[in-house]
Structures are given as C-alpha cells and as structure tokens.
Amino acid sequence: MSKSLPLIAVIALGAAAPAMAQQPVESPDDSYNMVIVYGDDVCPQSTSDQIVVCARKAEQERYRIPERLRFSDSPEGQAWAQRVERLEMVGKFGTMSCTPVGAGGFTGCTQEMIANAYADKEQGSEVRFSALVNQARAERLQGVDEEARQEQERVEMIEREYMERLERERSGETPTIEAEPLPSPEG
Template sequence: MTMTSAPLLALAAALALVAPALAQDASDAPAPSADGAQKISVLVTFGDEPCPESTGDEIVVCAQKPESERYRVPKELREEALEKKANRGGAWGAAVEDYDQNVASVGRPNSCSPVGSYGSTGCLAKALREWYAERREIERAAKDD
C-alpha cells in the first residue's frame, strides 16, 4: 500500500460509516419524550358513580356497569371457568384411569413416550384411543342435535 492510498481508504471507510445516518429522513427520528405525552385513564364505574372529568392533557375512558357486578369476577372469566369445569367433570375412576394412562405410564411398555425404551410401541394404541374418543363425541353430539 502506498502512502497516497492510505488516506483515501480512511476517508472511504469514514464515509461508509456515516452514509446510513445521512440517508435517514426526519420521519425516522425518535419519538418525543414522555414529558409532553397525553395521559389516558381507562376505568370502570359501578352503579350511580359518576365518571371523573378529564383534566388538561388527560383522556378519561369510562365504562359503566351495574352495581350488582361490583364484587363479582368479570363475566369473561366466569364463562371460562365454567367451560373448564364442564370439560373436567366425571367420576374419580375416570380421573384415576386418565392419570394411569397419561402420567404414571411414562417409560413403561406401550406408553408412547420419548422417555424409556418402550415408548414407540404405545403410540398407535394412543392414536386409536384418541380417535375412538373423538368419534364417540361426534356421535354424542349428533344424537343431541
């Protein structure tokens, strides 16, 4: 490398580092600080409670619910709990059988588990059990309709 090409290489390297910064426009500028940002309050009032008034840069979003809902679990969560309870119901014997098939059998012959040397032999049996259970549900739903 000669003495005249070294400064040119340094200049080219400096321009290569600065070029992306020069290519940015004002729309890529960082967002302004939170000092001038608006405050948004979202709240729920019950019964005859008034919604608070907004002040200055504050935006107030207020939902009104009946007084009977004040100390209750929200309806969405209640429905979710009922769905879980309906799916979980059944006899203790069925729960024990389910435990025996899914938890206690890991590593045993015909277990369909990656744990242990017998895991692969039970995968077909497990798939068939699931298929038969699904068919029973479909038939039960067809009878109910």
C-alpha cells in the first residue's frame, strides 16, 4: 500500500498538469506575471497594471515530468533494473559467476572480463584523445579559414586592378609612349 502512494501522487500530478500549465508563477512583485504556455495555447493579455510574460514550450513538454524532478541521485529515483542488477551481484556464486565456489563458478569470468573492458573503454584515454584530436582539427580549420579569407582578398584586389586597367584601355586613357625614332637606312 505504501509503495502505491507515490505512484498515485505522480498520476495525480500528471492529470493536473494541463490545469497548472497556465497557472502564473508567483512573483514577489505584482507588476508582472510570468506564465508558461505549451504548443499553440494562447498567452494571456497584459493589463494596464500588470505585464504578462509568456514562456512558450513545445506541446510534448506539457505532460513530462519537470526537469528539476527528472534527475535525482536518491534511491527512490533509481530504476528497478539497476536495483536488481546490484542485488544480483550480492552473494552470487555458481553458474555464471566468477568464483571458485559452486559448480560452474568459472563460467561468468568471461562476462565479467568483457564488462570490465567496456567500463575501461568508457573511462579510457582514447576518449580524451578523440576530444584532443577534434579540438586540434577545429583550431587548424580556423587557421585555414583565415588564410582562405586573406587569399580571397588578395585575388579580389588583383581582379579589381585588372578590370580598372581594362576600363582605362577601352576608354582610351592609355598612357602615350613616345616611340623612339627609327634608325635611318643609311647606316
């Protein structure tokens, strides 16, 4: 009976969530009213003596457990599968255990070794190396972007000078170069 009481409270909270969805958040100052609305719900209008501030969340957030209540380190918030898994290891011997006690006690050593290997892999240095590689790659790409920007500016300047020179030549503003006199045929 006492185990079902928290379940009933959670169900009642879920049923009351739509009604509470547009309840104002208590503010020490009555000059403003902060309201959370979901999906396409209408935000209440401001009045002359009170400003209404609406925070809009996605429709699917309406029935979810609030974020501050979702994550907890308390034993009550732990999944049953994790509790059972922890209890499985207490006094475990015999088949599929890694102990010298009982028939087939050695059969769980491989599973234990594999589980330990995965745990080591999650905490291993390869994870940090991949983060370092990603960081170095980002720094290198940032330098490449800067070099590409400088090269682009240089190319655009050269193209601008070329186009200006072409325009001057087409308009006849070419500098006059005096031709050297040709040598006389006499010698």
